[in-house]
Amino acid sequence: MGQSRLGVIGYPIKHSLSPVMHTSWFNKYKLDNRYEMLEVPPDTLKATVKKFRSPEWLGFNVTVPHKVAIFSLIDEVDEKAQLIGAVNTVINHGGKLTGTNTDGEGFIQSLLHAGFSLTDKVQALIIGAGGAARAVGFALAKSGIKRLDFTNRTQEKAEALSEVAKEFTASSALSLSQAEEGLADYQLVINATSVGMEPFPDHIPLSLRHVMPGTFCVDLIYKPLQTLWLKEADSKRCQTLNGLPMLVYQGALAFKHWFGNMPEVDGVETLLVEYLNGNKQE
Numbered sequence: 001m002g003q004s005r006l007g008v009i010g011y012p013i014k015h016s017l018s019p020v021m022h023t024s025w026f027n028k029y030k031l032d033n034r035y036e037m038l039e040v041p042p043d044t045l046k047a048t049v050k051k052f053r054s055p056e057w058l059g060f061n062v063t064v065p066h067k068v069a070i071f072s073l074i075d076e077v078d079e080k081a082q083l084i085g086a087v088n089t090v091i092n093h094g095g096k097l098t099g100t101n102t103d104g105e106g107f108i109q110s111l112l113h114a115g116f117s118l119t120d121k122v123q124a125l126i127i128g129a130g131g132a133a134r135a136v137g138f139a140l141a142k143s144g145i146k147r148l149d150f151t152n153r154t155q156e157k158a159e160a161l162s163e164v165a166k167e168f169t170a171s172s173a174l175s176l177s178q179a180e181e182g183l184a185d186y187q188l189v190i191n192a193t194s195v196g197m198e199p200f201p202d203h204i205p206l207s208l209r210h211v212m213p214g215t216f217c218v219d220l221i222y223k224p225l226q227t228l229w230l231k232e233a234d235s236k237r238c239q240t241l242n243g244l245p246m247l248v249y250q251g252a253l254a255f256k257h258w259f260g261n262m263p264e265v266d267g268v269e270t271l272l273v274e275y276l277n278g279n280k281q282e
């Protein structure tokens with residue numbers, strides 16, 4: 001028996017899309033692997049992580065609320081995860097556990113796949129300053145764009161992210177009203193807050209009153225697939241992207257860490273949409 005087991009740990013974890021996505025790749029590439037969903041309450045995290053050192057485990061994904069707590073329980077955390085301050089993927093090399101984070105690069109790949117060019121002319125704005133904003137923000141800050149600003153309900157958190165981003169590009173922290181007024185300056189605007197997510201889909205994180213037509217608006221949320229904010233962006237003739245492609249690419253990059261190659265991503269989004277639609281009633 002080789003290293004056959006993979007999984008995701010979180011709490012709670014009922015509706016993770018990762019098993020559907022990874023199992024589709026196992027089937028496609030005829031891999032004899034299994035991807036499990038493991039609900040791990042915080043007080044059992046340490047004991048659970050110990051089990052992942054056994055030879056049958058190839059690695060695992062980590063989701064809320066364990067992305068930070070896992071740091072002290074594994075042997076090595078790579079530079080990407082250190083900078084983001086969160087681990088979402090762990091690889092088991094002969095009992096040694098190494099953590100990384102594929103969210104930021106997953107976002108960048110989803111953006112490029114959607115046809116957005118990250119040039120030195122691009123000015124971008126991130127709404128939010130939580131874990132997703134950190135991952136996406138630092139990857140974007142390092143991508144060679146001209147400027148990356150942050151805005152957030154709690155402005156001090158936006159200031160802290162902007163300070164780190166300044167190591168890589170021009171950056172400021174703005175109040176929500178400053179960001180709203182200045183929207184015409186940005187070619188790329190990203191919602192990295194949870195505002196608009198089910199079960200509260202009737203809210204938007206920032207008014208798009210001043211946005212320019214053609215601006216690329218990305219919402220990291222994928223439940224619902226089209227948030228109220230993306231509908232507003234659509235009505236302003238912006239280009240829009242939901243959070244599902246990022247989810248697929250972060251998963252594909254995790255797969256690459258475990259198996260050595262990037263899997264085919266085409267078709268996976270459709271599969272996940274079908275799955276999400278089939279689970280709407282739950």
Ligand SMILES: NC(=O)c1ccc[n+]([C@@H]2O[C@H](COP(=O)([O-])OP(=O)(O)OC[C@H]3O[C@@H](n4cnc5c(N)ncnc54)[C@H](OP(=O)(O)O)[C@@H]3O)[C@@H](O)[C@H]2O)c1
Nearest residue numbers: 128129130131132133153154192193194197220243246247
């Ligand atoms: N597509 C993907 O692959 C992917 C990956 C990761 C996350 N996400 C999505 O990204 C979103 C954020 O996740 P996260 O992990 O960053 O969460 P988080 O660390 O809890 O951060 C939440 C963010 O949302 C803001 N926020 C929450 N409630 C708010 C409200 N009522 N009004 C204004 N701002 C509010 C918070 O502002 P404060 O700082 O003021 O509290 C903070 O900026 C979620 O919807 C998640 O599903 C998507």
